Amino acid sequence: MYRYDDLDRQFLHERVAHYRAQTERYLNGQLSEDAFLQLRLRNGLYVQRLAPMLRVAVPYGTLAASQLRALSKIAREYDRGYGHLSTRQNVQFNWPELAEVPAILEALALVDMHAIQTSGSCIRNVTTDQFAAAAADEQVDPRPYCELLRQWSTAHPEFEWLPRKFKIAVTGSSNDRAAVEVHDVGLRVYRDQQDQVVFDVLAGGGLGRTPVIGHQICTALPIAELLTYMEALLRVYNRYGRRDNKYKARIKILVRAMGADAFASAVAEEWQHTRGGPATLLTTEIERIEKQFVMPTLHQHTDYSETLAQERFDNPDFSRWLTHNVTPHKVAGYACVTLSTKVIGVPPGDVSDQQMDAVADWADAYSQSEIRISHEQNFVLPHVAQCDLLALFKKTKAQALNTANVGLLTDMICCPGGDYCSLANAKSIPIAEAIQRQFGDYDYQHDLGELDINISGCMNACGHHHVGHIGILGVDKKGAEFYQISLGGHSGHSQRPASLGKILGPSFARDEVPNVMAQIFSTYLNQRHDEEDFLSCYERIGIAPFKETIYAKSDS
Amino acid sequence: MQNLIHNVTGQWQVSALSASETPHWQTDKTWQAGLPLCVTVDVEPEPVWQTASLIGIDFPAFTDGRGLSLATLIRRIGYKGDLRALGAIHEDVLHYMVRCGFTSFLLPEDCDPAVALACIAPYTEFYQGSVIQPAPLYQRRARG
Numbered sequence A: 001m002y003r004y005d006d007l008d009r010q011f012l013h014e015r016v017a018h019y020r021a022q023t024e025r026y027l028n029g030q031l032s033e034d035a036f037l038q039l040r041l042r043n044g045l046y047v048q049r050l051a052p053m054l055r056v057a058v059p060y061g062t063l064a065a066s067q068l069r070a071l072s073k074i075a076r077e078y079d080r081g082y083g084h085l086s087t088r089q090n091v092q093f094n095w096p097e098l099a100e101v102p103a104i105l106e107a108l109a110l111v112d113m114h115a116i117q118t119s120g121s122c123i124r125n126v127t128t129d130q131f132a133a134a135a136a137d138e139q140v141d142p143r144p145y146c147e148l149l150r151q152w153s154t155a156h157p158e159f160e161w162l163p164r165k166f167k168i169a170v171t172g173s174s175n176d177r178a179a180v181e182v183h184d185v186g187l188r189v190y191r192d193q194q195d196q197v198v199f200d201v202l203a204g205g206g207l208g209r210t211p212v213i214g215h216q217i218c219t220a221l222p223i224a225e226l227l228t229y230m231e232a233l234l235r236v237y238n239r240y241g242r243r244d245n246k247y248k249a250r251i252k253i254l255v256r257a258m259g260a261d262a263f264a265s266a267v268a269e270e271w272q273h274t275r276g277g278p279a280t281l282l283t284t285e286i287e288r289i290e291k292q293f294v295m296p297t298l299h300q301h302t303d304y305s306e307t308l309a310q311e312r313f314d315n316p317d318f319s320r321w322l323t324h325n326v327t328p329h330k331v332a333g334y335a336c337v338t339l340s341t342k343v344i345g346v347p348p349g350d351v352s353d354q355q356m357d358a359v360a361d362w363a364d365a366y367s368q369s370e371i372r373i374s375h376e377q378n379f380v381l382p383h384v385a386q387c388d389l390l391a392l393f394k395k396t397k398a399q400a401l402n403t404a405n406v407g408l409l410t411d412m413i414c415c416p417g418g419d420y421c422s423l424a425n426a427k428s429i430p431i432a433e434a435i436q437r438q439f440g441d442y443d444y445q446h447d448l449g450e451l452d453i454n455i456s457g458c459m460n461a462c463g464h465h466h467v468g469h470i471g472i473l474g475v476d477k478k479g480a481e482f483y484q485i486s487l488g489g490h491s492g493h494s495q496r497p498a499s500l501g502k503i504l505g506p507s508f509a510r511d512e513v514p515n516v517m518a519q520i521f522s523t524y525l526n527q528r529h530d531e532e533d534f535l536s537c538y539e540r541i542g543i544a545p546f547k548e549t550i551y552a553k554s555d556s
Numbered sequence B: 001m002q003n004l005i006h007n008v009t010g011q012w013q014v015s016a017l018s019a020s021e022t023p024h025w026q027t028d029k030t031w032q033a034g035l036p037l038c039v040t041v042d043v044e045p046e047p048v049w050q051t052a053s054l055i056g057i058d059f060p061a062f063t064d065g066r067g068l069s070l071a072t073l074i075r076r077i078g079y080k081g082d083l084r085a086l087g088a089i090h091e092d093v094l095h096y097m098v099r100c101g102f103t104s105f106l107l108p109e110d111c112d113p114a115v116a117l118a119c120i121a122p123y124t125e126f127y128q129g130s131v132i133q134p135a136p137l138y139q140r141r142a143r144g
């Protein structure tokens, strides 16, 4: 992991002091509501329906055990004993007092954490693969480059006041778990034929009101020029992105208006000025950062698969958990473990202070003191020895972190929705819960197989509904909460390109949703060939059979 | 009377500016070499502007970052004179503006100049380079 030095800490302490002074000016009436709004957003504080929400940055989703314990303490002392794992790998607190936020930020700074640029029209926290440096299918560990981008984008003098928020995601695996095709900028990092680290740059992707798949605008960008290229790209966006209408202000609208080729040329032209300039990365710096992410030396283990097979046989619950929550590691004898937060009755991503402490303890005991947060709102222990899996599994039960459902129907992505968010058209959490209750049976879920259900409470799409195999979107129909359902979206993992869902038809009332789900599932089960998963089946048969089943019934 | 923050031999100072001291601003359409030029945030900078006696960038809103990119580009074409931010600027954005090459700020009426002056340099170091300090932090890190 990246280790802060004195200069990193000095900046962070100055930032907290700066924000503390701004908060005081606001509370004394010296700072207007409008101005303070912009400043607090850039320090993570967003005001929701019921109370302010503080979004803490978890850079590229990586946490040390000590950092997770600090978050747990904050949840206890300043919140109601829980936090929320967001779809951008961050942690949110829902009930902080505005006046106490500087104290919370100070507590975060003590463990080298912050909430800088987690809201507002600026460059946000860079996200990546939750299995970075661990996944067997990875080519290059993306985290050093995420850290370089984090440092470069923090309090950037020119790009702090963009037309709109700007999200960057990086993947180092062709199995893209970071959804780079639906980000403002997506980076694919790999090694070229000369074994040099290079990037393919995608721009103009995004969800929200106008979902778009990003366009590749640069191929094999050398690492040394990563920041000079980003500078050029952000400059073009900052100057020409629309500012007259916030719904048309994201970079995707600019890319579409100019055309992807013209946008790429504009960036390339600006890059002629920045390329080779002062932001060019020196090899010494690239190596300094890369060195901090070198994998911990993992103790060599002999192949454990035979014992594991026996343990599986003896313990069916453990066996299910291995099947769904444990994925291959690049080092033999190790595995990546996902701890699902998706249990019935708990909003997806909500975790208690006790759960955070427990996960921190398990990370110390079994995973090199490292934890990840996935954009599917789960915890990940990235480096667990296979011989420790059973011991870990046994501990997870007491914390309700043992659900064997990763990638299955009840492992839904869900935004906070109308229960918390002031922008919502409809609640999303009760929908997730109703689906979990009705279809929670393991055998049924297992039979349905890989299924991403994503729920957003409004067009802003924080629940990524466009890229769910089944997407559920809260809409307002004459003042009542309704839900629009789409099929066939995909975020780009499992070696398939990303795709955007197609709307099924007229929306449904809340109590109709579980029934509609049942009809979607049964249509799939009736139509599938052999082992065909939901998405492949949908791609083959199209949306019509689903429409027929669902709307035929409701018409009669 | 408006307050101007400007840099006098390395020190930021506040001066009260009377109406008679207001520069005879020209727009980019009427401007000629040697005159003070005031532009909107959406113009394309011209190399001939190097000869302006003063350049002002008029911000329509303090959240409009176009003026920051424009300042960077005006410095890139080689303009060395005073670069002034005016219009709807805000004291809490000044420190970003300084790093984009602005050297003076015409404060809005409701802005307390003492507060603005205190807001101008809240940080010792920054990660990335800027117009006034092109080398990024790591290069100083390496030396230190």
Ligand code: SF4
Pocket: A415, A416, A417, A418, A421, A422, A423, A424, A425, A456, A457, A458, A459, A460, A461, A462, A463
């Ligand atoms: S999708 Fe809408 S309702 Fe849900 S969190 Fe985002 S803004 Fe709020």
